[in-house]
Amino acid sequence: MPSLDIVSEVDSAEILNATNNAARELTTRFDFRGVDATITVTNDVVTLKAEADFQCQQLLDIFATQLVNRKIDPTVMEYDKEALHSGKTFSLNVSFKQGIAADVSKKMIKIIKEKKLKVQAQVQGDEVRVTGKKRDELQTVMALVREADLGQPFQFKNFRD
Secondary structure (H helix, E strand, C coil), rough: CEEEEECHHHHHHHHHHHHHHHHHHHHHHHHHCCCCCCCCCEECCCEEEEECCHHHHHHHHHHHHHHHHHCHHHHEEEECCCCCECCCEEEEEEECCCCHHHHHHHHHHHHHHHHHEEEEEEEEEEEEEEEECCCHHHHHHHHHHHCCCCCCCCCCEEEEE
């Protein structure tokens, strides 16, 4: 019986690569010349530090561009709207959505069931497993999930016959 797993995960190596590329771009930017600004990563949490709040937002844009270049959807980033001010610097911590939350997986299963396809969808931890009798139905489910606006990107793994 064909099946597939719908997951939402971000590769730590790609986060590190995007951070390094953004830090390299930061050294060549004219608007950051003479400004104390850094981009660092620790345990999949990226810290953006600058002298002003708007500079933190610019760092966030640079980092998001590098994520797109590494084929990571920027909607996986979770951060505060305002940078945290301490002393002379503003800092912004960016974390990443890993796994599918329970409410999002329920919405996803509801969308799949509304289409009345001959598939079964079930939650398994932080992923959703979909099984059906035909590959075409599973591919239809993949298209449905891609079209649905659920607030995060999804990957499809273990597509088996």
